[in-house]
Amino acid sequence: MPELPEVETVRRGLEPSMTGAVITQADVNRPDLRWPFPELMAERISGARVLQLRRRSKYILADLDTGETLLIHLGMSGRMTVSGDPLGQFVHEHPALIKHDHVVFHMENGARVAFNDPRRFGAMDLLDTGTAEAHPLLVKIGPEPLGNDFHEAYLVSALKTKNTPIKTALLDQSLIAGLGNIYVCEALFRAGIHPATKAKDLKPSAIVPLVPIIRDILLEAIEAGGSSLKDFRQAGGELGYFQHSFRVYGREGGACVTPECTSVVERITQSGRSTFFCPSCQS
């Protein structure tokens, strides 16, 4: 679930119940996720007011009025559930899921916000707000794809020396922030670039279109994230998000969506991860 658009959707979903509100109590139900929680995390969070919720790459940052910022990463399977919201209700009705509520925030407005993460690849940390960007987990992250520092000249320059498949290069968070397996596959399909092409072999004329394509895909997915939350409310079960709009991801064996194209979507493994592409449209 959590690539940049999903994390942004989660961040927006948390704002009504968290931004400006005091965390009256934080329950920390285990000592760690991917790493041990910071010292006395529950005490340091409890009683704090959330000033704002930010996002950097796939991280959510909650600035507190204590001068500290709560850093949250959802890993592969992390969710944030809010009591009363469809997802929160869904988890609440399934005991097998509730057991993965590792950290629970009780807000002054009555909301119960839970960090739920079965695989526990997620993480939380507390850092000084003033130096948040210098945190080891954040400092090496590349430009935000929706920000001003990500542009054609940057991407051409960044890829010029990369002796690695373009698929792998775009997954490198130090090169560009926030892309994951799904959106890289989708971007390369729209750009007509074969995922195994060495990044440094791509001509600038092939790289330049990637910039607006990446931006468009992320923006569309964020937009769909918002609307699919409504779908979820009605359907009451499955996560919708952008998945109905995938053109290649998860579509191995399916017909290519390009009009006139008679090829079938293929799946290969790159760096131990599945890549989906159309062998005709991507070369």
Next chain:
DNA sequence: ATAGGCACCTGGTGGC
């Protein structure tokens, strides 16, 4: 410095 592979964890699915 850079690229590749492994490890961390649980749950779902499909085949026998």
Next chain:
DNA sequence: TGCCACCAGGTGCCTA
């Protein structure tokens, strides 16, 4: 029904 192999949205760390 049970068991097993394989798959999954991420990424830090170790190795060549």
